[in-house]
Amino acid sequence: LGKDIRHFMELESTNDYAKTIARDANEGTVILAESQKKGRGRKGFDWVSPQGGIWMSIVLKPSIVPADASKLTLLGGLAVVDSLKSIGLNPSLKWPNDVLVNGKKICGILTEMEAEIDRVEYIVLGLGINLNFDTDMLPEEIRDGSTTISDELGNYVDRLEFFRSLLYNLEQYYIHFKTQSFEELMERWIDSSDTIGRNVRIVTPSKMVDGRAIGISLSGGLLLQKNDGSTEEIMSGRCIYI
Ligand code: BTN
Structure with missing residues (x-):
């Protein structure tokens, strides 16, 4: 993943852009934006994406049926959790797609796909990570339930380093997903989950x-x-x- 990285200062939405190029793009193509004007969250909500965050989408082309696409959302969450742990945070996963730190959302994942009835053509895995900016930058309605890496750590982290770590972890999990059973990933997800048992x-x-x-x-x-x-x-x- 990430052999082809397309980097933009600003996009409307990296998921929207990724969808326009996905059909002809190689698997693993990454779209990265410094900020988004119309970042999208799930269920049509806006996703506020100021500078300092990581707003990215990855084009994936696994041979799966549409019903299995939600596994990729879980896999994205696992990769983010590992990268957050490596910088000293203690994250947890909230089903289906949130990564939390201290009970507050630090990352959201939006998985979209183009598919026929029995075959996925491509998946766009969109990851939004609140990295180096103050939680105060976020709109009031979501401020209380959200946090950023820099607010949690009390300092900025190396954005490129974090992006690299994330791509590496995503690739490891994606290879595992394609070559081995989903069971182990599912168990890992449950181990890091904040939702199971509630x-x-x-x-x-x-x-x-x-x-x-x-x-x-x-x-x-x-x-x-x-x-x-x-x-x-x-x-x-x-x-x-x-
Ligand atoms: C959610 O929790 O509602 C999902 C948020 C997903 C946000 C990311 S940021 C990069 C990518 N491009 C978008 O427009 N959305 C996703």
Whole structure:
């Protein structure tokens, strides 16, 4: 990954740009922007992306079915966790795609894909990491629930070094994903997770389910033990701790 890195001072959104070039791009092409004017979060939310952060998207072309795409989001989270640990932080993962430090969001992941019914054409794995800027730069509505690496550490970190570490970890996990079973990655995810064992409410456009998060399924979904005792696999949704 990262043999071809396209670096921009400013883009609307690295995911949007990546999608325009993905079809003809080599697997592993990285789009990196110093800032984004229209960074996108999940569910159509804005993602505020000032200078100092790492706003990047990677084009991946694994031979998988669309239902397996959410595994790549989990894999992205694992890579970010390792890089954060290597600079002395103690991160945890919140299903499906948040990386937290001290209970606050430090990174978000937006995985998008182009696919036919039974085959993924490409995946754009978008990673937004709040690195070297003050949490005060973020809009008031999300400030309390967010943090940045420099605020957590009390100093700036070498951005290039962190980017390198992240690409390296992503590549290791991606190779593992392509060549070995998902089970080990899933166990690793659960080990670093802040979600498993908690009572949660999952909100999707069509429903709301309460229950206890008891695991991750082999397709990367959240296993929820509902109050009536039955288990449901949730593939996507917003997760609220209750
Ligand atoms: C979320 O938690 O809602 C996901 C946030 C994903 C943000 C990243 S920043 C790089 C890439 N480009 C985008 O427009 N979004 C993702």
